[in-house]
Amino acid sequence: QQQVKQSPQSLIVQKGGISIINCAYENTAFDYFPWYQQFPGKGPALLIAIRPDVSEKKEGRFTISFNKSAKQFSLHIMDSQPGDSATYFCAASKEGFKTIFGAGTRLFVKA
Amino acid sequence: DTGVSQDPRHKITKRGQNVTFRCDPISEHNRLYWYRQTLGQGPEFLTYFQNEAQLEKSRLLSDRFSAERPKGSFSTLEIQRTEQGDSAMYLCASSPFGSEAFFGQGTRLTVV
Numbered sequence: 001q002q003q004v005k006q007s008p009q010s011l012i013v014q015k016g017g018i019s020i021i022n023c024a025y026e027n028t029a030f031d032y033f034p035w036y037q038q039f040p041g042k043g044p045a046l047l048i049a050i051r052p053d054v055s056e057k058k059e060g061r062f063t064i065s066f067n068k069s070a071k072q073f074s075l076h077i078m079d080s081q082p083g084d085s086a087t088y089f090c091a092a093s094k095e096g097f098k099t100i101f102g103a104g105t106r107l108f109v110k111a
Numbered sequence: 112d113t114g115v116s117q118d119p120r121h122k123i124t125k126r127g128q129n130v131t132f133r134c135d136p137i138s139e140h141n142r143l144y145w146y147r148q149t150l151g152q153g154p155e156f157l158t159y160f161q162n163e164a165q166l167e168k169s170r171l172l173s174d175r176f177s178a179e180r181p182k183g184s185f186s187t188l189e190i191q192r193t194e195q196g197d198s199a200m201y202l203c204a205s206s207p208f209g210s211e212a213f214f215g216q217g218t219r220l221t222v223v
Contacts, residue, residue, distance in 0.1 A: 041216075042216055043215050044214045045214065096206055096211060097159070098144070098156050103152055
């Protein structure tokens, strides 16, 4: 069920740089697009989420950009820090039900 | 800690044995989900409960898998006659209606 495609698979960014992760979805019925952060041995934790009636949402250093016509959305991490090193998953769902995840992006922030 | 709780955190079992995992959701969350995550992949949906009713099961959930949520509170996931391909992290999540899912720490299953 490859309904959410995520890229890149891995990303190396210098401390203070911008990390950008992209996702594309297929099902136009999706109405909720969360991003999850996962550290090794832990469950995914919700980072930030957006609904398709909004083109951008910012929370601290994290920003989601959403392009409904292109069926694409992206996560930008500003001023990336070594503590941001983790795996990031984009996801999509309809009404928060049966969330479909991308394959993940392993981010490494170099000090 | 009022988050989603899963038990055990790790389970090693021999092929052919049965295993059972438990999930305690955040109280008052009426939705409960089970996901499976293999190394390097995103979580894959297995099944979903609305209160005590199991409303959807993925094709990934073979006949060897069964899940219950008696009284709409905690949930159990049982795998019968385990196979090496069942080795994965089993994640439980809960949510209020129409909201984001909150995940537990997962149960890592290793079948030897």
